[in-house]
Amino acid sequence: MKIAIAQINLTVGHIKKNQQLILENVRKAQAQSVDLIVFPELTVCGYLPEDLLYHQQFIDDCLDSVKTIAEQCHDICVVIGFPRNHPNEPEKLHNSAAFIQNGKIKMIYDKHQLPNYLVFDEHRYFTKGSHDGIIEVEIKDENYKFGVNICEDIWNDAQIIVEQAKQNIDWLINISASPYAVDKIGSRIRMLQKRCKDNGANLVYCNNVGGQDELVFDGTSVIINSDGKLLAQCETFQSQLLIFDTNDKNNEISERLDHQTELYQALLMSTRDYFHKNGFQRAIICLSGGIDSALTAVIAVDALGAENITGLLLPSKFSSKHSIEDALELAKNLNIKTHSIEIESLHSEFEKTLTPMMGDYFINLTDENIQARIRGTLAMAFANNHNAILLSTGNKSESAVGYSTLYGDMAGGFAIIKDLFKQQVYELCEYRNTLLPVIPKSTVSKPPSAELRLDQKDSDSLPDYEILDDILKAYIHDFKDAEQIAALGHDLLLVKKILKQVDRNEYKRQQAAPGPRLTKMAFGKDRRMPITNGYPHNY
Amino acid sequence: MKIAIAQINLTVGHIKKNQQLILENVRKAQAQSVDLIVFPELTVCGYLPEDLLYHQQFIDDCLDSVKTIAEQCHDICVVIGFPRNHPNEPEKLHNSAAFIQNGKIKMIYDKHQLPNYLVFDEHRYFTKGSHDGIIEVEIKDENYKFGVNICEDIWNDAQIIVEQAKQNIDWLINISASPYAVDKIGSRIRMLQKRCKDNGANLVYCNNVGGQDELVFDGTSVIINSDGKLLAQCETFQSQLLIFDTNDKNNEISERLDHQTELYQALLMSTRDYFHKNGFQRAIICLSGGIDSALTAVIAVDALGAENITGLLLPSKFSSKHSIEDALELAKNLNIKTHSIEIESLHSEFEKTLTPMMGDYFINLTDENIQARIRGTLAMAFANNHNAILLSTGNKSESAVGYSTLYGDMAGGFAIIKDLFKQQVYELCEYRNTLLPVIPKSTVSKPPSAELRLDQKDSDSLPDYEILDDILKAYIHDFKDAEQIAALGHDLLLVKKILKQVDRNEYKRQQAAPGPRLTKMAFGKDRRMPITNGYPHNY
Numbered sequence A, B: 001m002k003i004a005i006a007q008i009n010l011t012v013g014h015i016k017k018n019q020q021l022i023l024e025n026v027r028k029a030q031a032q033s034v035d036l037i038v039f040p041e042l043t044v045c046g047y048l049p050e051d052l053l054y055h056q057q058f059i060d061d062c063l064d065s066v067k068t069i070a071e072q073c074h075d076i077c078v079v080i081g082f083p084r085n086h087p088n089e090p091e092k093l094h095n096s097a098a099f100i101q102n103g104k105i106k107m108i109y110d111k112h113q114l115p116n117y118l119v120f121d122e123h124r125y126f127t128k129g130s131h132d133g134i135i136e137v138e139i140k141d142e143n144y145k146f147g148v149n150i151c152e153d154i155w156n157d158a159q160i161i162v163e164q165a166k167q168n169i170d171w172l173i174n175i176s177a178s179p180y181a182v183d184k185i186g187s188r189i190r191m192l193q194k195r196c197k198d199n200g201a202n203l204v205y206c207n208n209v210g211g212q213d214e215l216v217f218d219g220t221s222v223i224i225n226s227d228g229k230l231l232a233q234c235e236t237f238q239s240q241l242l243i244f245d246t247n248d249k250n251n252e253i254s255e256r257l258d259h260q261t262e263l264y265q266a267l268l269m270s271t272r273d274y275f276h277k278n279g280f281q282r283a284i285i286c287l288s289g290g291i292d293s294a295l296t297a298v299i300a301v302d303a304l305g306a307e308n309i310t311g312l313l314l315p316s317k318f319s320s321k322h323s324i325e326d327a328l329e330l331a332k333n334l335n336i337k338t339h340s341i342e343i344e345s346l347h348s349e350f351e352k353t354l355t356p357m358m359g360d361y362f363i364n365l366t367d368e369n370i371q372a373r374i375r376g377t378l379a380m381a382f383a384n385n386h387n388a389i390l391l392s393t394g395n396k397s398e399s400a401v402g403y404s405t406l407y408g409d410m411a412g413g414f415a416i417i418k419d420l421f422k423q424q425v426y427e428l429c430e431y432r433n434t435l436l437p438v439i440p441k442s443t444v445s446k447p448p449s450a451e452l453r454l455d456q457k458d459s460d461s462l463p464d465y466e467i468l469d470d471i472l473k474a475y476i477h478d479f480k481d482a483e484q485i486a487a488l489g490h491d492l493l494l495v496k497k498i499l500k501q502v503d504r505n506e507y508k509r510q511q512a513a514p515g516p517r518l519t520k521m522a523f524g525k526d527r528r529m530p531i532t533n534g535y536p537h538n539y
Helices: A015-031 A050-054 A056-071 A159-165 A184-199 A259-277 A291-304 A321-334 A344-357 A364-385 A396-401 A422-435 A441-445 A465-477 A482-486 A492-504 B015-031 B050-054 B056-071 B159-165 B184-199 B259-277 B291-304 B321-334 B344-357 B364-385 B396-401 B422-435 B441-445 B465-477 B482-486 B492-504
Strands: A002-007 A036-038 A077-085 A093-101 A104-110 A134-139 A142-150 A171-176 A203-207 A209-212 A215-218 A222-224 A230-233 A240-245 A282-286 A309-313 A337-340 A388-392 B002-007 B036-038 B077-085 B093-101 B104-110 B134-139 B142-150 B171-176 B203-207 B209-212 B215-218 B222-224 B230-233 B240-245 B282-286 B309-313 B337-340 B388-392
Touching (some): A002 A015, A015 A036, A015 A056, A015 A240, A036 A203, A093 A134, A104 A142, A159 A171, A184 A203, A184 A222, A230 A240, A259 A291, A291 A309, A291 A441, A309 A321, A344 B344, A344 B364, A364 B364, A396 A465, A422 A441, B002 B015, B002 B203, B015 B036, B036 B203, B077 B171, B159 B171, B184 B222, B184 B230, B209 B259, B259 B291, B282 B364, B291 B309, B291 B422, B291 B441, B309 B321, B321 B441, B396 B422, B482 B492
Parallel strands (some): B171 B203, B309 B337
Antiparallel strands (some): A002 A240, A209 A215, A222 A230, B093 B104, B134 B142, B203 B222, B222 B230
């Protein structure tokens, strides 16, 4: 038997475009005499359409698409995902998989396990199914038995998998939309191998690939036998139609990417898909000469092409000569066009305008924010005028403690490095420079500074990033409290101060641009904290 | 027996402050010989702490607080809400109610029905309980039997209520955090009356009151007998300790507010609590002379006091004389201080700076956005410098179609009227003017305009608000598709254009300030749409 995994990059909501892509893959598979082709979870509508699912017309359109696809699928079995109304209680929805053969839907399985943690809200939309997912079909005069299931069904206690595996099936078929996170790919594959071995079942596992808003799916679909042996593996962060012949011993196993390459590819795919799926080609980026804007620019160039990137240099009287040189050197290395605008005249015009009304005092922070907002306004004007998206350049460490200006450096439509701690920013710059040294050395080596007042350094108001990132990780990723974090070797007062800063700046994060989710606790859909939050961390 | 309903305004996360408030209410009740006092859902931590619930220290602190409270509660029964670890599987959480008597926790009931729709994500945090909620106690030498349950348990099929009512109980006790929405209070009370009558059970229903980020809880707690008769009712949008004597025939039933008063009070409570619970007293508002900023200012004054409000007039060359006069008249009527800043010199400085770099063209929209962002920057400078929150003034109609500037008029920490359609803004202004005519007549009567170019009117780019609001309601609130909306009497092409505009502007709404949720489909936690959304509304 020949099995195809169609690891394809779908567009949420664009049922017609997805349908074309699905049928193209079916035809390619047919041309190679494939017997069974498997697509990712919620294929026809993309994962996850969120509240589009509340629109009955949308659900109807999805079903129509599955029927249209089915009619064109003869001589091949197809497993495809779609949302559907519960057959008896139409106000309820299922997250379903159709098994298609000879132009007809032969079986529909509805997902049993609905994840409702981290970024997942599937209880919001779906009702648990009850079908056993078993289907027997004849392929080339032989009988085959499959156990169809969906994503979360194969995780945790995997009850339905255990049931299906007991029924003498030839293959488990799992259609998934399992988003990327650092360190997840390896553990996902190990889990799948264990599942196969424990249940003595062969598995075809098709995962989604591509970016959808903050989520990025890595693909890395696999075929595993009942001994837990990996027989085939798709590329990570690439669309692929993998064809696997069960009679052939030489199968395709893509190489696993090393840690930094994987992370970098996640950022590229997420950025590219956010732009292109939203109809944008061009990006604007403010180049400060610092490391955050440097990394953001390099990723943007790699994702969208140098010809689509414009760098803005917006120096003030507090900008060092070095900063401007570093920014220009980066732009030259990346071959992107730049514009330079001194913000001094605008800054002094704002000061002149405001000073008489501010009474006795004009707070430093107010003045720093004004500079950042002048830059935000200039950069957004470029973006508006060139049908481009402004990239904001904040990292996770800054965003955590609110070391950023709302509507200033936080302005923008996409924030590529928002889920990278400052130390990861350095690591990724180093990695990218090993491929080709584009980021100036002094950008990497100089002490970080916002340059919003004379001789300002990040270290004036923040602890060293090594310490800060350690505290932030313990709090945000590991849910540790102040005492527990101090026990890791940090000053308790400092820890409490940082934790309060994180809490108090939630209001800024809730107005931040979206950006690629790289961890299981990204700001946004993963970490949902109240703004109004009286928890003082010192009971 | 004397029963007290403690309809109190809690602060999410502030366990110590909540504990004080709880104990104060217990003491007041004790002073009046109350036998049973009932608090709202998740009393000790406030509703809803969201991902604070993932911090074990927080859960431990909540339990400690319940124990401390219990120790101080003798001669009175107390029903209080808190989150707790599942007794056997501590990694799971319950949303629980403790029944306290004689200084001890006598029974813990864990919520059965966990809502996971609209703003609710309870499956994210909690596991369904299995306890029957029945407790028998002796009060003043008599035996009583209660059926304790929590919020959602009493809605829908209310299975646990049916079970409890079968057990010859004296009272059902439901502790709730049921958020306000327009038209909800009446239907909630009718539902409770029906539940009592259908099950032949008496009910003590204590609801939460106060604002928490976007949610506002109206209170309106009730006592209903087994015939479905309302015996007592707390105030709407006010803290109250209601004491009900089962032997007394003259009980307290607060009057229901009329529609506009109710809506207005919701806005006041939400605004006041957002400011005060976050430690802010002062607000900045840009007064354009238009209806949106007028209503926002009036609500801010009523909620926070005129002495805490500063109005900014930021006219441009496109501002009509009328606008400035209307804004000043409003400020005078409200007795708030104002500052006026002509933005022309800043505007021309931006134009001068940018024009050489924009190539052949300078798009109108770019220029309009620059003006809005100059205003945003000036207003934020005031807010930063005065430790105030900038109020943004956009309504739901504008926000739906993206008729607003990110980082411009959308800048701000709180958006009071974000869940009011434009027509509701007019109605509410009319209502407020019947109390005291503070909003200038010409503000109400003149055609709406953003005044970002010469003689601009909203009607240049949008249909009449009567039509627009009707289309938006059908799409956003009723999930109708384009054809169905057209069938209500609208032009199909216009409908499709509006629907696409709503979809395409999701990116702006995801960077918007929070504001009071007044409907069951507010932008924010209710309506969760993807930004990347290829659904074209014309399959």
